[in-house]
Amino acid sequence: MRELLRLWRLFRPYRNWMLAGYAIALVTLVANVTLLAISGWFITAMAVAGAAGVSMNYFTPAAIIRGSAIARTAGRYFERLVSHEATLRQLAGLRVWFYRHLEPLAPARLQQYHSADLLSRIRADVDALDNLYTRVLVPVLVAVTAGVGFFLFTALFDLRLALLLLALLLAAGVGMPWLTRRLGSVSGRRLVEEQARLRRLAVDGTQGLSELLVYGAADAHAERLDATTRTVIEDQARMSRIEGLSQAGVGLSANLALLGVLWLGSPLVADGKLPPPQLAMLALFALAAFEAVAPLPLAFQHLESTLTAARRLFAVVDAEPAVTDPPGPSPRPAQHDIQVRGLRFAYPGAERPALDGLDLDVPAGQRVAIVGATGSGKSTLFNLLLRFWAPDAGEIRLGDAPLADFRGEDLREHVALVSQHTHLFDASIRENLLLAAPEAPQAKLEQACRTAQIHDFIAALPEGYDTWAGETGVRLSGGQARRIAIARALLRDAPVLLLDEPTEGLDAATERALMDALRTLMAGRTVLMITHRAAALADMDRILVLDAGRIVEQGTHRELLQAERYPRLLGLDATALAAASP
Numbered sequence: 001m002r003e004l005l006r007l008w009r010l011f012r013p014y015r016n017w018m019l020a021g022y023a024i025a026l027v028t029l030v031a032n033v034t035l036l037a038i039s040g041w042f043i044t045a046m047a048v049a050g051a052a053g054v055s056m057n058y059f060t061p062a063a064i065i066r067g068s069a070i071a072r073t074a075g076r077y078f079e080r081l082v083s084h085e086a087t088l089r090q091l092a093g094l095r096v097w098f099y100r101h102l103e104p105l106a107p108a109r110l111q112q113y114h115s116a117d118l119l120s121r122i123r124a125d126v127d128a129l130d131n132l133y134t135r136v137l138v139p140v141l142v143a144v145t146a147g148v149g150f151f152l153f154t155a156l157f158d159l160r161l162a163l164l165l166l167a168l169l170l171a172a173g174v175g176m177p178w179l180t181r182r183l184g185s186v187s188g189r190r191l192v193e194e195q196a197r198l199r200r201l202a203v204d205g206t207q208g209l210s211e212l213l214v215y216g217a218a219d220a221h222a223e224r225l226d227a228t229t230r231t232v233i234e235d236q237a238r239m240s241r242i243e244g245l246s247q248a249g250v251g252l253s254a255n256l257a258l259l260g261v262l263w264l265g266s267p268l269v270a271d272g273k274l275p276p277p278q279l280a281m282l283a284l285f286a287l288a289a290f291e292a293v294a295p296l297p298l299a300f301q302h303l304e305s306t307l308t309a310a311r312r313l314f315a316v317v318d319a320e321p322a323v324t325d326p327p328g329p330s331p332r333p334a335q336h337d338i339q340v341r342g343l344r345f346a347y348p349g350a351e352r353p354a355l356d357g358l359d360l361d362v363p364a365g366q367r368v369a370i371v372g373a374t375g376s377g378k379s380t381l382f383n384l385l386l387r388f389w390a391p392d393a394g395e396i397r398l399g400d401a402p403l404a405d406f407r408g409e410d411l412r413e414h415v416a417l418v419s420q421h422t423h424l425f426d427a428s429i430r431e432n433l434l435l436a437a438p439e440a441p442q443a444k445l446e447q448a449c450r451t452a453q454i455h456d457f458i459a460a461l462p463e464g465y466d467t468w469a470g471e472t473g474v475r476l477s478g479g480q481a482r483r484i485a486i487a488r489a490l491l492r493d494a495p496v497l498l499l500d501e502p503t504e505g506l507d508a509a510t511e512r513a514l515m516d517a518l519r520t521l522m523a524g525r526t527v528l529m530i531t532h533r534a535a536a537l538a539d540m541d542r543i544l545v546l547d548a549g550r551i552v553e554q555g556t557h558r559e560l561l562q563a564e565r566y567p568r569l570l571g572l573d574a575t576a577l578a579a580a581s582p
């Protein structure tokens with residue numbers, strides 16, 4: 001129920017839309033009930049008048065019938081219009097709300113979620129919440145108001161008839177929903193989880209299709225998909241059976257009400273206490289009254305999946321960000337040197353720290369390389385420099401201001417990252433470049449691409465800078481993608497540059513060409529570069545050797561050739577390394 005309250009608060013901005021939806025739904029329902037009841041009364045009254053040979057005013061009831069029919073049709077149309085408008089506004093608002101909460105969690109707190117799972121939450125779970133408005137809130141409000149009104153109206157004629165109607169309305173509107181909620185709760189909850197799992201498996205299978213085929217694991221993956229699909233289908237079938245049962249239950253109650261009114265009312269007619277047309281009216285009125293409670297069993301049957309979806313969203317939203325922005329404005333450092341003192345950091349649940357008392361000074365404009373075995377903490381240092389995580393102890397200062405005083409967004413104005421994995425968005429090459437500098441004119445983009453030595457390639461494409469990149473666009477080689485990343489960093493023009501293995505996996509010729517572009521990028525900036533490539537290392541002012549989260553050796557490339565670990569890390573013996581060095 002806590003979730004319901006939180007959702008209610010989230011839906012607050014759309015209160016007026018909900019109110020309008022409720023009012024229109026109520027008017028439509030009353031019009032429909034009036035139509036049936038007056039028709040019953042009118043036909044019977046006309047028959048009785050005809051049999052008795054007396055005349056009667058048929059203009060008023062005919063006008064009411066026509067008016068109700070028009071109100072019902074128009075009401076249904078506007079009800080759809082308003083409820084869809086309200087739902088779509090709510091969904092759009094909820095998506096923005098969820099995304100706003102997601103952003104500060106990235107990347108540290110989101111690493112536990114599969115990307116397909118997050119997508120599933122932002123799409124399917126947010127969609128599921130729309131059930132709450134269209135299927136739960138409005139129908140419940142309408143049913144309660146109409147139920148009370150119907151009881152009072154029937155009581156005007158006979159209390160026993162009114163009590164019978166009320167009892168059956170309660171059976172259909174409270175008893176059936178209670179039953180369907182009980183029967184459907186396990187399946188409803190499982191359905192949300194299993195559908196999310198299905199999406200995860202489908203995305204994983206598609207993204208890793210080559211690996212599955214190469215290792216002959218495609219059949220096993222298909223079997224997992226099949227098994228999950230079977231569970232989903234079984235749950236959907238169960239939910240449908242429950243839905244059928246509940247509809248039958250409501251239908252049965254409605255017909256019992258009709259029969260009950262006739263059965264209790266006939267003696268009243270015989271005794272002359274109730275005119276025959278009024279009995280016909282009340283019988284049809286009772287039948288039509290069940291339209292008010294008909295949506296409730298379905299509403300409560302799906303309530304569990306709606307609440308599960310809400311819980312999944314709140315679980316993400318409630319996560320504490322790994323780093324919180326300071327309240328005040330960020331410092332504006334005049335210098336861009338980096339000082340690191342006693343930096344300690346362990347990932348949650350890790351047995352040993354990834355960084356264990358690291359000290360480091362990078363004067364402004366200096367180029368420093370970091371080498372170290374896998375798992376020695378190189379990427380972690382970058383994660384802390386970018387403020388994706390906060391240190392457990394120690395401090396990083398940028399131009400004499402603690403990094404903790406910078407808002408994440410402001411910090412990344414000063415610090416740019418080029419990594420070996422360049423993500424190209426499903427957009428044109430121009431848009432991919434504009435990501436780094438949204439206002440940059442075309443001339444500036446071209447200049448950055450020229451410096452990054454990618455302009456000629458882009459210009460030779462049939463659509464030039466408008467060529468579609470990303471997953472569905474033109475395929476760029478690793479070297480080309482990294483040049484785009486270099487162009488982005490040039491456009492961002494940040495004074496501090498973090499380079500994470502920018503030439504890894506490239507052939508020697510491409511690496512040399514990329515190093516030329518990198519040299520231009522590094523000029524005049526404070527640079528930290530993770531690399532193990534001799535060609536890049538020889539270019540750096542200083543090299544740090546990292547081991548188990550500490551700096552264990554440092555010096556220039558030449559100096560370190562004589563050291564203990566450095567030559568081993570580069571995979572060359574001292575002689576070969578000396579030959580490789582300039």
Ligand SMILES: Nc1ncnc2c1ncn2[C@@H]1O[C@H](COP(=O)(O)OP(=O)(O)OP(=O)(O)O)[C@@H](O)[C@H]1O
Pocket residue numbers: 111347348350353354372373374375376377378379380381
């Ligand atoms: N996101 C993470 N969550 C938990 N533990 C992590 C995470 N990233 C790294 N680690 C752990 O922290 C330690 C340092 O990892 P880090 O990625 O910084 O090493 P690295 O030197 O960059 O290695 P590589 O060269 O393989 O990228 C390792 O033991 C690693 O398993």
